[in-house]
Amino acid sequence: xxxxxxxxxxxxxxxxxxxxxxxxxxxxxxxxxxxxxxxxxxxxxxxxxxxxxxxxxxxxxxxxxxxxxxxxxxxxxxxxxxxxxxxxxxxxxxxxxxxxxx
Numbered sequence: 467x468x469x470x471x472x473x474x475x476x477x478x479x480x481x482x483x484x485x486x487x488x489x490x491x492x493x494x495x496x497x498x499x500x501x502x503x504x505x506x507x508x509x510x511x512x513x514x515x516x517x518x519x520x521x522x523x524x525x526x527x528x529x530x531x532x533x534x535x536x537x538x539x540x541x542x543x544x545x546x547x548x549x550x551x552x553x554x555x556x557x558x559x560x561x562x563x564x565x566x567x568x
Contacts, residue, residue: 515543
């Protein structure tokens with residue numbers, strides 16, 4: 467059984483590792499722009515995601531239908547991106563410009 471500090475799945479391990487890498491890069495270079503680091507991590511993650519979601523060599527493969535074209539892969543990537551962002555604790559910020567103040 468895993469503890470909260472120990473991710474239980476490869477998905478959780480990968481997500482935790484990316485956060486750790488970002489924090490490590492920022493710790494190593496106090497002048498680093500956090501946005502640049504985050505964008506670099508995202509760019510690498512996108513490259514890996516696209517690489518792993520290539521269709522097989524069979525153009526009639528039913529298992530590859532949802533990734534059979536670049537447009538299909540981009541839709542799938544966008545859907546996952548939106549889902550992960552909306553599930554994030556950081557999706558809404560108390561300093562968002564559309565936050566109501568009473």
